[in-house]
Amino acid sequence: MSEGTIRMIEKRIGILGGGQLGKMIFQAGSTMLLDISFLDKSSDYPAGLITKNFTEGDIANYDDIIAFGQNMDVISIEIERVNVEALKVLKEAGKDVFPSPEIIGLIQDKGDQKKFYKDHGFDTSPFILVDSTEDIYEGLKNGSISYPFVQKSRRGGYDGRGVAVINGQNEIHKILEGPCVIEEKVDIDKEIAVLVCRNKGGEVAIYDPVEMVFDDEANLLDYQLAPAAISRDQNINIHELALKMASKLDLVGLLAIELFLDKEGNIIVNEMAPRPHNSGHHTIEACYTGQYENLLRAILNLPLGCPDIISPSILVNLLGSPDYRGETVYSGISEIMNLRGANLHLYGKNETRPHRKMGHVTILHEEHYSPHESKDIIKRVFKTVPKILYNE
Amino acid sequence: MSEGTIRMIEKRIGILGGGQLGKMIFQAGSTMLLDISFLDKSSDYPAGLITKNFTEGDIANYDDIIAFGQNMDVISIEIERVNVEALKVLKEAGKDVFPSPEIIGLIQDKGDQKKFYKDHGFDTSPFILVDSTEDIYEGLKNGSISYPFVQKSRRGGYDGRGVAVINGQNEIHKILEGPCVIEEKVDIDKEIAVLVCRNKGGEVAIYDPVEMVFDDEANLLDYQLAPAAISRDQNINIHELALKMASKLDLVGLLAIELFLDKEGNIIVNEMAPRPHNSGHHTIEACYTGQYENLLRAILNLPLGCPDIISPSILVNLLGSPDYRGETVYSGISEIMNLRGANLHLYGKNETRPHRKMGHVTILHEEHYSPHESKDIIKRVFKTVPKILYNE
Numbered sequence: 001m002s003e004g005t006i007r008m009i010e011k012r013i014g015i016l017g018g019g020q021l022g023k024m025i026f027q028a029g030s031t032m033l034l035d036i037s038f039l040d041k042s043s044d045y046p047a048g049l050i051t052k053n054f055t056e057g058d059i060a061n062y063d064d065i066i067a068f069g070q071n072m073d074v075i076s077i078e079i080e081r082v083n084v085e086a087l088k089v090l091k092e093a094g095k096d097v098f099p100s101p102e103i104i105g106l107i108q109d110k111g112d113q114k115k116f117y118k119d120h121g122f123d124t125s126p127f128i129l130v131d132s133t134e135d136i137y138e139g140l141k142n143g144s145i146s147y148p149f150v151q152k153s154r155r156g157g158y159d160g161r162g163v164a165v166i167n168g169q170n171e172i173h174k175i176l177e178g179p180c181v182i183e184e185k186v187d188i189d190k191e192i193a194v195l196v197c198r199n200k201g202g203e204v205a206i207y208d209p210v211e212m213v214f215d216d217e218a219n220l221l222d223y224q225l226a227p228a229a230i231s232r233d234q235n236i237n238i239h240e241l242a243l244k245m246a247s248k249l250d251l252v253g254l255l256a257i258e259l260f261l262d263k264e265g266n267i268i269v270n271e272m273a274p275r276p277h278n279s280g281h282h283t284i285e286a287c288y289t290g291q292y293e294n295l296l297r298a299i300l301n302l303p304l305g306c307p308d309i310i311s312p313s314i315l316v317n318l319l320g321s322p323d324y325r326g327e328t329v330y331s332g333i334s335e336i337m338n339l340r341g342a343n344l345h346l347y348g349k350n351e352t353r354p355h356r357k358m359g360h361v362t363i364l365h366e367e368h369y370s371p372h373e374s375k376d377i378i379k380r381v382f383k384t385v386p387k388i389l390y391n392e
Numbered sequence: 393m394s395e396g397t398i399r400m401i402e403k404r405i406g407i408l409g410g411g412q413l414g415k416m417i418f419q420a421g422s423t424m425l426l427d428i429s430f431l432d433k434s435s436d437y438p439a440g441l442i443t444k445n446f447t448e449g450d451i452a453n454y455d456d457i458i459a460f461g462q463n464m465d466v467i468s469i470e471i472e473r474v475n476v477e478a479l480k481v482l483k484e485a486g487k488d489v490f491p492s493p494e495i496i497g498l499i500q501d502k503g504d505q506k507k508f509y510k511d512h513g514f515d516t517s518p519f520i521l522v523d524s525t526e527d528i529y530e531g532l533k534n535g536s537i538s539y540p541f542v543q544k545s546r547r548g549g550y551d552g553r554g555v556a557v558i559n560g561q562n563e564i565h566k567i568l569e570g571p572c573v574i575e576e577k578v579d580i581d582k583e584i585a586v587l588v589c590r591n592k593g594g595e596v597a598i599y600d601p602v603e604m605v606f607d608d609e610a611n612l613l614d615y616q617l618a619p620a621a622i623s624r625d626q627n628i629n630i631h632e633l634a635l636k637m638a639s640k641l642d643l644v645g646l647l648a649i650e651l652f653l654d655k656e657g658n659i660i661v662n663e664m665a666p667r668p669h670n671s672g673h674h675t676i677e678a679c680y681t682g683q684y685e686n687l688l689r690a691i692l693n694l695p696l697g698c699p700d701i702i703s704p705s706i707l708v709n710l711l712g713s714p715d716y717r718g719e720t721v722y723s724g725i726s727e728i729m730n731l732r733g734a735n736l737h738l739y740g741k742n743e744t745r746p747h748r749k750m751g752h753v754t755i756l757h758e759e760h761y762s763p764h765e766s767k768d769i770i771k772r773v774f775k776t777v778p779k780i781l782y783n784e
Contacts, residue, residue, distance in 0.1 A: 005740050006721070006742050008725055023422075027423070031735075031738075033441075033722075033740050044396065044397070050422045050442060050443070052444050285677075288732070302725075302729050305734075306733055311702050327398065333400055337695045338695040340680070341681075344423070344424055347425075348397050348425050
């Protein structure tokens with residue numbers, strides 16, 4: 001990385017987190033000639049693969065963020081588990097911090113998120129906040145909690161962790177420790193995500209909602225369809241919801257909103273993330289302007305790019321094989337490349353773990369083509385093979 | 393760049409040349425987790441912006457290429473002005489060199505190129521080879537050369553340099569020194585380019601022909617349309633020509649073929665480049681699989697990606713302002729970003745020169761949209777402003 005490069009805009013952008021989302025932010029930024037640096041534990045992380053502007057440090061550590069942020073003009077995140085106090089101080093000191101520390105703080109606490117939805121008139125499943133497992137047992141006794149219910153840890157949950165679905169008394173061993181949200185279980189018809197981007201001047205770009213089909217056993221995404229197969233009215237209502245949410249939050253940057261459609265067609269807010277999101281990976285190839293580029297445009301207060309779809313797509317995550325942990329060799333790549341319209345993204349994580357996100361494939365498709373068949377092929381062929389076995 | 397990253401394929405890819413084509417090769421490769429290094433004069437060049445795997449050296453120098461290539465498994469080029477002898481030695485030593493040194497050698501000499509077209513039955517404008525300006529004067533006297541004619545230096549021409557169009561005796565001062573090709577001037581209706589990719593196993597992907605509209609004064613591309621507005625039959629004939637050319641050359645990698653359609657509809661081969669090409673920039677966003685990714689797939693003998701168009705596009709080069717040379721500040725970026733479907737690529741060249749390629753914009757468009765209007769806006773707003781003026 002040449003330090004002396006003349007940039008499109010002479011602003012230093014610092015991103016907290018250097019995983020795959022950071023890598024894809026950097027890729028979008030390198031096309032536009034932006035100056036982007038990362039803070040995260042190890043420069044072996046995916047973003048470290050494509051830039052040497054990588055500072056090793058802890059994004060949960062106050063001092064590390066202050067030291068990193070002092071050299072930046074604009075600070076953003078690729079993950080919300082960051083030290084918010086440090087971001088507040090940097091914002092006070094005149095740095096552009098997008099999304100705002102206040103939004104990040106709100107998102108970090110699923111209890112506060114739920115209160116925000118309720119206070120601002122967004123439909124969300126009925127809930128109570130409890131401090132301990134004792135409170136749950138008490139609630140079950142006195143009838144304030146009833147089966148089936150969903151328990152979410154207020155802090156630290158991620159990718160299916162920190163969430164328990166308790167269908168009856170026989171599943172009570174799954175209850176998690178600590179302060180949490182107890183929600184009524186929604187009778188889900190579809191899970192939908194919508195991505196909204198807003199710049200400092202208030203310009204908004206809303207991506208078409210996508211449909212996420214989950215593997216119930218692993219509580220992980222099986223595949224994603226874009227656009228979602230929903231009615232025109234639902235589409236409009238979800239766009240309006242996203243617009244209102246971005247406005248109420250005074251968002252600058254990206255916000256992914258995960259929604260349930262229940263069996264009666266109601267749109268129910270589940271949770272949000274104020275950053276690039278897995279549900280927007282397809283936008284790189286399938287939309288006029290991808291989420292990563294629009295994030296950068298937004299935080300630099302440039303005009304936003306068009307979020308419309310160029311081509312329908314299906315997205316499949318490439319997950320670490322369930323039976324292996326350690327150094328990986330990738331397997332099945334040739335078969336994936338053989339699929340028409342397949343865009344392979346490998347993130348560059350040296351260690352594979354069961355169900356770890358190692359990459360994704362976005363398949364662009366036309367009418368005379370079966371994306372579902374491709375999805376099945378990808379899920380069958382992709383494996384992270386133990387290096388020791390591969391070398392034999 | 394983490395040295396220890398586990399790659400999709402454990403092969404080191406070395407690219408001769410580190411300009412904007414190299415940068416875009418690297419971007420495609422980083423998504424697929426490939427290990428790509430560059431050789432060129434300065435790591436300040438565009439590819440040096442996104443990787444530290446950049447060796448400073450001269451791609452015309454035998455020793456520099458040998459030293460660089462020894463550490464690689466697969467060697468390719470982003471520009472054809474390289475030392476072919478060194479590549480032959482590396483190939484002999486067992487390295488994969490694609491395109492072959494023989495193809496690169498053929499392309500380096502426009503006289504040999506013309507003989508190849510003639511020998512293999514490709515239509516090309518009638519020509520003679522001459523060694524000096526005296527031969528041209530002699531030819532004009534004895535009638536073997538007549539006005540108007542096109543003179544092309546056999547070696548070293550690039551981007552409109554090394555080409556003179558001599559319409560009559562009053563333009564004879566434009567004649568170039570040295571060995572050259574003298575061609576009959578074609579009565580051009582359209583200038584077309586077609587891009588073909590072929591892997592080691594013989595699999596071929598052919599991109600739809602594009603139409604290049606030239607600015608006659610500067611002898612530079614004004615804009616490019618993809619797909620070209622040509623008949624179905626012309627399309628088929630050009631595909632067949634590309635397929636035959638790739639086969640006759642035993643090509644592995646990419647080949648861009650520039651063609652003339654004359655006023656009678658004949659398809660005439662002008663010249664070729666065995667590498668990623670400006671006429672294929674749009675394929676990054678506008679095709680299922682872009683030229684850069686397909687080059688990498690081809691030289692690694694992976695299945696090729698689908699070259700079909702997802703969306704029509706118009707491409708405009710961002711050229712250095714005609715009145716300025718030196719350190720640049722970019723101007724007009726916001727206006728470009730405001731255009732629906734515009735994809736901005738800035739290459740990262742610190743020094744601007746008159747008409748230097750500083751970047752390009754690919755505009756994806758739908759029916760209800762005027763790409764030509766956008767093209768005019770881009771050409772009006774983009775400027776490389778002298779830094780010294782900008783700071784005042």
